[in-house]
Amino acid sequence: AQSVTQLDSHVSVSEGTPVLLRCNYSSSYSPSLFWYVQHPNKGLQLLLKYTSAATLVKGINGFEAEFKKSETSFHLTKPSAHMSDAAEYFCVVISTTSGTYKYIFGTGTRLKVLA
């Protein structure tokens, strides 16, 4: 079965510095991967998705992620953090078992942006 591991539960960066949120996946074939963002007391919003079309995926709000099969990673990056980026971020993989599909969530990374 497929799974994801978010390597950091908390990340702190200064405003204007790069952001790196790490996600490793486990999959026996080419997976579908997603990053979602959740601002406080809000629902989840899709940032970007990978579905095998291109390894570098650009999302909303300046975020992007690179699919690296050799490293089984799908890390989320942004060149310059903004205060509004403070939120929780979830890496998600689609798991297939006996013909059924489920979205498997990582445990989340809380991003703090310091002024």
Place this chain on the structure above:
Amino acid sequence: DAGITQSPRHKVTETGTPVTLRCHQTENHRYMYWYRQDPGHGLRLIHYSYGVKDTDKGEVSDGYSVSRSKTEDFLLTLESATSSQTSVYFCAISDLGQGFLEHNEQFFGPGTRLTVL
């Protein structure tokens, strides 16, 4: 934003009482899901539906039941609420993609905060 609403948005109830949460979509998506979100656990799947009257269990289904009598509505019922079911509940929808066996992203509702005293 995808047309997904949840009701109620907040609820406080007592242990042992039944509770029903409603998810309503206007996107005509085939798949609907109920998750709970608790600190340190991310989102955990309770139940999901792959069509009208077609549902299946997720990883934390004990104490919960669901029903889907129409494409647009997916109900989550706590038959007898317990304090361990205090959580934030999210509904999500998704549909098939263009490619073979391709699934698109999920869209989420705003959540329901449930407190069981």
